[in-house]
Amino acid sequence: MKKQRPLIIIAILLIIGFLVWPSGVLRPVKNIFYLTVKPLAIAGNFTINRVSLFFKNFTHLGQLARENQELIKENLDLQSQLSLLKEAQHENEVLKKELGFYQANNAESADKTTKNPGNLKLLPANIIGRSVTGYLRTIVIDRGKKDGVQTGQAIVSQGYLIGTVKEVLADTSEVTLITDYNSLVPVILQDSRATGLLRGGLSGLTVEDIPLNITINPGEPVITSGLGGDIPFGIMVGKVGEVISKKSEIFQKVTLNSPIQIYYLEFVFVVQP
Amino acid sequence: MWKIILKVIAFVFLVIFQLAIVTKLSIGGAIPNFLLIIAISLIFRGQSDNGLLLGGISGLLLDLVSPLRFGAYTLFFMIVLLIINFYILKIFPVPSLGISFLIFVASLLLVDLGLFLFMGHWPFWQIFPQAIINGIWGVLIYWILKKVIPVREEIRIGQSS
Numbered sequence A: 001m002k003k004q005r006p007l008i009i010i011a012i013l014l015i016i017g018f019l020v021w022p023s024g025v026l027r028p029v030k031n032i033f034y035l036t037v038k039p040l041a042i043a044g045n046f047t048i049n050r051v052s053l054f055f056k057n058f059t060h061l062g063q064l065a066r067e068n069q070e071l072i073k074e075n076l077d078l079q080s081q082l083s084l085l086k087e088a089q090h091e092n093e094v095l096k097k098e099l100g101f102y103q104a105n106n107a108e109s110a111d112k113t114t115k116n117p118g119n120l121k122l123l124p125a126n127i128i129g130r131s132v133t134g135y136l137r138t139i140v141i142d143r144g145k146k147d148g149v150q151t152g153q154a155i156v157s158q159g160y161l162i163g164t165v166k167e168v169l170a171d172t173s174e175v176t177l178i179t180d181y182n183s184l185v186p187v188i189l190q191d192s193r194a195t196g197l198l199r200g201g202l203s204g205l206t207v208e209d210i211p212l213n214i215t216i217n218p219g220e221p222v223i224t225s226g227l228g229g230d231i232p233f234g235i236m237v238g239k240v241g242e243v244i245s246k247k248s249e250i251f252q253k254v255t256l257n258s259p260i261q262i263y264y265l266e267f268v269f270v271v272q273p
Numbered sequence B: 001m002w003k004i005i006l007k008v009i010a011f012v013f014l015v016i017f018q019l020a021i022v023t024k025l026s027i028g029g030a031i032p033n034f035l036l037i038i039a040i041s042l043i044f045r046g047q048s049d050n051g052l053l054l055g056g057i058s059g060l061l062l063d064l065v066s067p068l069r070f071g072a073y074t075l076f077f078m079i080v081l082l083i084i085n086f087y088i089l090k091i092f093p094v095p096s097l098g099i100s101f102l103i104f105v106a107s108l109l110l111v112d113l114g115l116f117l118f119m120g121h122w123p124f125w126q127i128f129p130q131a132i133i134n135g136i137w138g139v140l141i142y143w144i145l146k147k148v149i150p151v152r153e154e155i156r157i158g159q160s161s
Helices: A005-023 A027-059 A061-099 A102-109 B002-020 B034-044 B048-065 B072-091 B097-119 B127-148
Strands: A121-130 A138-141 A154-157 A160-168 A173-177 A184-189 A194-199 A205-210 A221-224 A236-243 A252-257 A267-272
Touching: A005 B048, A005 B072, A027 A061, A027 A121, A027 B002, A027 B048, A121 B002, A138 A267, A184 A205, A184 A236, A194 A252, B002 B034, B002 B048, B034 B048, B034 B072, B034 B097, B034 B127, B048 B072, B072 B097, B097 B127
Parallel strands: A160 A236
Antiparallel strands: A121 A138, A121 A267, A138 A173, A154 A160, A154 A267, A160 A173, A184 A194, A184 A221, A194 A205, A205 A252, A221 A236, A236 A252
C-alpha cells in the first residue's frame, strides 16, 4: 500500500485537474511553470541553434553560395520594384487629394494604424516553450497580459506571419502556429486578388477555398486579408507554390512556401493595434 | 519521505529539460518523447515504482502546458506504463534491444492514437514514422540506461497454503 501511495496521489491530482481545468484555476500554476522553464529555454534555444546552424552551414556551403546569388538577384529586382511602387504611391496620394479622399481617410488612419503594415506596433518576445508532440504546433512566448497581449493577436517574424495568440497568461502567452492543423487564417493572393483560407498541417501550408475562376500564378505573394480576428491586413505570409486541387473540385487549393524556419526562431514580435 | 521528494524534484527537472531543450531536437518533425522513453526504460530495469512515478508526474505537467483538455497525457502515459509493467514484462522479463524497440514504437503509437482520440481528429499517417524515430531514440536511451542502472530483481516469498 505504501508503495502505491505516489500513484494514488497522482490519480487524485488527475481527477482534481480534470474537474477544475475549465474554470481556469490552474492558469496561475501554468504561468509559474512557464516562468521556471524560461531561463533554460532561452539558453537552450541559443545554444542548439548555434550548433545546428554551424553543422547545417558546413554541409550546405554550395547551396548557400547558390542561394546568395539568387538573393542578390532578387534584391536588385525588389529595389527596382520599390522605386516603381514609391512612384505609384506618390501618384496615388496626388489622385486621392484630387478626389477629396485624402483628408477623411488620413484622419481615420490615426486610430487604424493596423491597416498599414508599415506602421504596425510590434512587441518583441522570446520563445520559451514548444509543444511536446509534433502534431500540435504551438509555442510559448514570454509576454502576457501585463504587456498588453490579447488573444487573437498576430505573431510575426522577419515581417512574416507565423501564428496567432491562443491563450494569454499573466507573464506568458501560448501561440498557435500557422503550421498547426487547427490554424485557419483568411488571406489574399496579392497578384490575382483571390481570397482564400491558409491552413496548416503536417504536410505543409496550403491555401484553400480559392474560387475556380481565378488564374493563380505560382510564386505570387500571399498576404493576410484582415478579415475576422485581430490579424491586420497586409502581413506577408509566403508565396504560392503549386496548385494541388483536382479539376473536379469546386474550389482551388495551392501549396504555400514560407521562408521562415520556425525551428530556428529565438524571438518573435506580437502585432498590437 | 525525503527520498520521494528528491525523486519528484528530479523528475520535474526532467520535464523542464524535455520542454526547454528536447523539443528543439526534432528530426523530420518527430520530437523525441524522452519522458515516456525513460519511464519505460526504468520499468525494463525493474524500477517500476520510479517508472510509474515519472510517467505520472510528467503526464500531469505536460497536461498543465498542453493545449488539450487536462488529463490526456497522464491517462495515456499511465495506461501504456501499466500495460508494460503488468503484461509485457511477464512475457519479456528483460527485453532485448530489438524487443525494446518494438515496445517503444508500439507505446508511442498508442499514446499518439490516444491523443488524437482526445483531439477528436483522425490520426495522420505521420504518426508511424514519428513513432519509429522515437523507437530509435528509445533504444539508444535504454542502451545507455542499461549500462548505468542495474536490474532490480524482486524476490517474492509466498506462503504455500
